[in-house]
Amino acid sequence: MKTTILQKPASFYDEFTQKGGAQLANTHYCPGCGHGILHKLIAEAVSDFGIQDKTVLISPVGCSVFAYYYFDVGNIQAAHGRAPAVATGYKRSNPESIVISYQGDGDLAAIGANEILQAANRGEQMTVFFVNNAIYGMTGGQMAPTTLIGQKSTTTPRGRTMQNEGYPLRMAEIIATLEAPVYVERVMMTDPKNIARTRKAVRKALKIQMEKKGFSFVEVLSGCPTGLKMTPVNTKNWITDVLSKYFEPGVKKDESEDREPIITLHPDPHFEEYHELLDIRSLSDKVKGVKLSAVKEMVDEIKIAGFGGQGVLSLGYALANIAMGHNYKVSWLPSYGPEMRGGTANCSVKISDKRISSPMIDNPTVLVAMNKPSLQKFVDDVQPGGVILYDSGLIDEAPKRNDVTVIGIPATAEADKLGSTKAANMVMLGAYAKIRGYLSNDYVKQALPLIIKNKSFHKLNEDAFKRGMELVKNS
Amino acid sequence: MAIINRVLIHVDDCKGCGLCIDACPVNVLDFSDGLNSMGYRPAHYIGEGCTGCGTCFYTCPEPRAITVVRNVEGLAKDHCPHCNATVKVFPGNRDESKTFCVECLKPVNK
Known part of the structure; x- marks a missing residue:
């Protein structure tokens, strides 16, 4: 007889170093927790099918939030209930990947009930493992949508009643009524026979995705000895004797034999067409006959702040677009209150020759402050050696920093003279362009009307931009 | 010659839940007398009679606590x-x- 070894599947890490602490070989789960059993079955299948390098596991909120400690595959941790939405995005942009949404009953059947229904109804090509233990385990045993009638929990101390909390949701049956899903089964992790069935269901659900047939859903009745306040063995018996009477195991839907593989074309062949339709072609396609200088090595982090209505966001947006037209990598991140005018607004613009990893700016290299509160808010954040541009017409007190270049531009007053205070932002844009010197004036002249399309502003913005450049020269 | 199979238990990974002991069809697993470094009473193999069926491996929630070797002689x-x-x-x-x-x-x- 051949020697065979059943051991920790290769799709688990050798040591769970992300978990930390002294015990790096075992999980953070309680003794007898069902998650561990299901993790092992999934890891084994991923290894056996040779899909470890293209599998992405989306972990939920709940005890299995830390699934990424254990699985040596791609991992994403999603917000509560949103794993199917994240899985949708990942799978659509990476159609060759194998995407697993791993969710508990609080996550999938309560806060994420809509996400799962919509994803299932769209027939997203993903595999969902739904761990149903009839309770909110992580938070200490509150009632879940799957808690049985009469079952006591910390939030139903006299037992769940139909009048108060309604009936437990049978998610597998609900999903099975939809047209799109290919395979829906409920299994339970109790005795060896049923664990073997669970193993088979896990493998089948993954196979369906590997064959590109569509959405598969496996509900797993699982024990939470801590939340249910029973020993692990009693929990297992309770699942068999009580839980599985309401949540009956079995295949709820299986069309895996009849379905043809769905081939997703990626990228979408109509991609260019959408750009036309939405008029989101880049400026470079529209601005003609401007010779641009070579991209230089730099990272400029610009914080533009003022009150709503001053054109703070438009200024950032225009700057980011113009810099992008000059072949720089850019990001633009607005931040504003719910009101359209008044209130405070700011935006962060990053401009770099290299790819930008985060649009956030903590310490700007350039601060454009359009009013006093904005200057006070950000003045201390500017990097030493940076630049502060402030509206010296509106702000009576110059910023007190010796380690930065401080330039006062009476932007609002100058814009007023040109015809409208609304062009104050373009005066600031001109000042910025003059200080940094890498933007082509001809390019800006052509680009501004394409960015700010309102015709009545075309001439004004051009003049304001020029004025801003002159003001720096004079100051 | 009889085939010798072995259940290997990583004592410090075992949380003493007892699911393997309950599931073993030939009752060759039991709780240890002592405690492990985490303070749990781990499962142990009584030393003979393992059929190598793997039931304990699949009922165990811990990734590494149980390893089953079928035919140790090999x-x-x-x-x-x-x-x-x-x-x-x-x-x-x-x-x-x-x-x-x-x-x-x-x-x-x-």
């Missing part, structure tokens, strides 16, 4: 520095050049 031998003896060793499945002692489960490679 394993290679090596010197285990921890046991200071020549023992049977089994290869890991992430890196087959790494082998582990059947007696103490620790890696035997230098």
Whole structure:
């Protein structure tokens, strides 16, 4: 007889170093927790099918939030209930990947009930493992949508009643009524026979995705000895004797034999067409006959702040677009209150020759402050050696920093003279362009009307931009 | 010759939930007398009678607590520095050049 070894599947890490602490070989789960059993079955299948390098596991909120400690595959941790939405995005942009949404009953059947229904109804090509233990385990045993009638929990101390909390949701049956899903089964992790069935269901659900047939859903009745306040063995018996009477195991839907593989074309062949339709072609396609200088090595982090209505966001947006037209990598991140005018607004613009990893700016290299509160808010954040541009017409007190270049531009007053205070932002844009010197004036002249399309502003913005450049020269 | 199978229990990974003991169809697993380093009472193999069915492996929620070897005779031998003896060793499945002692489960490679 051949020697065979059943051991920790290769799709688990050798040591769970992300978990930390002294015990790096075992999980953070309680003794007898069902998650561990299901993790092992999934890891084994991923290894056996040779899909470890293209599998992405989306972990939920709940005890299995830390699934990424254990699985040596791609991992994403999603917000509560949103794993199917994240899985949708990942799978659509990476159609060759194998995407697993791993969710508990609080996550999938309560806060994420809509996400799962919509994803299932769209027939997203993903595999969902739904761990149903009839309770909110992580938070200490509150009632879940799957808690049985009469079952006591910390939030139903006299037992769940139909009048108060309604009936437990049978998610597998609900999903099975939809047209799109290919395979829906409920299994339970109790005795060896049923664990073997669970193993088979896990493998089948993954196979369906590997064959590109569509959405598969496996509900797993699982024990939470801590939340249910029973020993692990009693929990297992309770699942068999009580839980599985309401949540009956079995295949709820299986069309895996009849379905043809769905081939997703990626990228979408109509991609260019959408750009036309939405008029989101880049400026470079529209601005003609401007010779641009070579991209230089730099990272400029610009914080533009003022009150709503001053054109703070438009200024950032225009700057980011113009810099992008000059072949720089850019990001633009607005931040504003719910009101359209008044209130405070700011935006962060990053401009770099290299790819930008985060649009956030903590310490700007350039601060454009359009009013006093904005200057006070950000003045201390500017990097030493940076630049502060402030509206010296509106702000009576110059910023007190010796380690930065401080330039006062009476932007609002100058814009007023040109015809409208609304062009104050373009005066600031001109000042910025003059200080940094890498933007082509001809390019800006052509680009501004394409960015700010309102015709009545075309001439004004051009003049304001020029004025801003002159003001720096004079100051 | 009878086939010898072995359940290997990583004592410090076991949380003493007892699911393997309950599931074993031939009742060759039991709780230990002592406690492990975490303070749990781990499962242990009584020493004979394992059929190598793997039931305990699949009921165990811990990734590494249980390893089942079917036909121990087929394993290679090596010197285990921890046991200071020549023992049977089994290869890991992430890196087959790494082998582990059947007696103490620790890696035997230098």
